[in-house]
Amino acid sequence: MTINQYIANIKTAMRVPLECSPRLVWKFAYNFGWRNLKNINQFEKRQAKGEPFFPAFIMISVTESCNLTCSGCWVTPGGKKALTPKQIDGIITESKKKGSYFFGILGGEPLLYKGLFEIIEKHSDCYFQLFTNGMLITEEVAFRMKKLGNITPLISIEGLKEESDQRRGKNDVFDKTLSGVRACKKAKLIFGAAASICKSNYPDLVNREYINLLAKEGIHYLWYYIYRPVGPHPNMENALNEDEIYALRKFIVEQRKDAPLFIIETYWDAYGNALCPAATGMSHHISPGGAVEFCPPIQMAREFINEDSSNLVEVFEQSEFLADLRKQTAQNSRGCIILEDPGRLAQLLEKHNTVDTTTRNTVLKEYKNMVPVAGHDQRGREIPEQNVFYKLMKKKYFFGFGAYG
Structure with a gap:
């Protein structure tokens, strides 16, 4: 990296303290930064010692309801399942007992969930990443989040004008x-944008002009995903091929040298090796129906939380299904089992007598009808991180926790 690139990195890092409310910066530094550091260390020690399992982070889908019907989304259109406030409160409370204070809040569209901010307010010692399409964020909502101080909205943008309308x-x-x-x-929030990259939005979103546009609009971080054609209406033709995934990884690494915002992904470690966050045990998911799932797109499970989530720790510690899926996923690939081997995924789900956790009740059939597409595990084409900051963060948070032997 050059001197100019280091200067650019410093300017990017200074955007949050200069542009955001000081109280929000403090909440971010302490609730997310310091508490997360301690949580990761505790998780790593549990894994190393072979102690009973509990994930580092939990993703919580609070509702199936959504104001959009996006192509390739796993959420059931018109679905009405939702966690109770008591269950959400219990998930957070039980997780804190294990040292976990950071949660992803998903949907559907989580801003359709009445009472969500009251639950978040109760847990002011935690930090929440709110996955939203942004269409319901009015100034009133934004300033409510500012008052709470412990929310970072992650706003999904799936393309520019024409592509967004078509996809959503x-x-x-x-x-x-x-x-x-x-x-x-x-409202001077710390907030980000997310994009599920596929063939149709690749030209819109994978370029420096788009990154600069987001930074100009005040966005502090950009999270790139790889499109997974799942759900009741998957579009397999829109999935990336191997060369496009390789080009995406190369683009991310190059842009991290001097981008005016932080660029996030959870698919590769510091050395460019692929990984699956769920296989490492870093994160699992609670569905709107209370199912304890491997990850959000895999909508089948064996175990469910009870009415107050007081069984959450027990479920994670004793689930043979989750343990086997972590093991089998890590043994066969470092990539995404949904993309690379949906047939084997279906076999594993049937082996453990899992049940469909959605309103539509067609998930297993959907997996059996899928055909393999390219994943991000491309042996011999690894691209290591070049930015010192990202390399350090990846070594600390994304090195696999022993999942890959």
């Missing part, structure tokens, strides 16, 4: 999402 099933999605972005900026 409504008109003016991009402009309405940008309105939510600008409300977050006005």
Whole structure:
């Protein structure tokens, strides 16, 4: 890296303390930064000692309800399942007993869940990443999040104007999402944008012009995902091929040298080896119906939380299904089993007599109808991190925790 690139990195790092509310910066540094560091260390020690399992982080889908019907999404259109406030509160409370204070809040669209902010307010010692399409973020909502201080909205942008409307099933999605972005900026929130990269949005979103646009709009971090064609209406033709995934990884590594915002992904370690966060045990998922799932797109499970989530620790410690899926996924590939081997995934789900956790009850059939597509585990084409900061963070948080032998 050059001197100019180091200077660019410093400018990027200084954006949060200079642009955001000081109280929010403190909450981020302590609730997310310090508490997460301790949590990761505790998780690593449990894994190393072979102690009973509990994930480092939990993703919570609070509701199936959504105001969009996106192509390739795993959420059931028109689904009505939702966790109770008592269950959400219990998940957080039980997780804190294990040292975990960071949670991803998903849907559907989580801002459709009434009472969500009251639950978050109760747990002011935690930090929450809110996965949202941004269309419901008004100035009132943004300033409510500012008052809470422990939320970072992660706003999904699936393309520019034409692509957003086509992918998400409504008109003016991009402009309405940008309105939510600008409300977050006005409230001086720490917030990000997310994108599930596929063939149709690759030209829109995988370029420096798009990164610069987001930074200009006040966004502090960009999270790139790889599109997974799942759900009731998957679009297999839109999945990336091997060369496109390789080019995406190369682009991310190059842009991290001097991008005006932070670029996040959870698919590769510091050396460019592929990984699956669920296989490492870093993260598992609670569905809107209370199912304890391997990850959000795998919507079948053996165990469910009870009415107050007081059995959560027991479920994670004793689940043979989750343990076997972690083991089998890590043994056969470092990539995504949904993309690379949906047939084997279906066999594992049947082996453990799992049940469909959705309203539509067609998930197993969907997996059996899928065909393998390219994944991010491309042996011999690894691209190591070149930015010192990202390399350090990846070594600390994404080295696999022994999952890959």
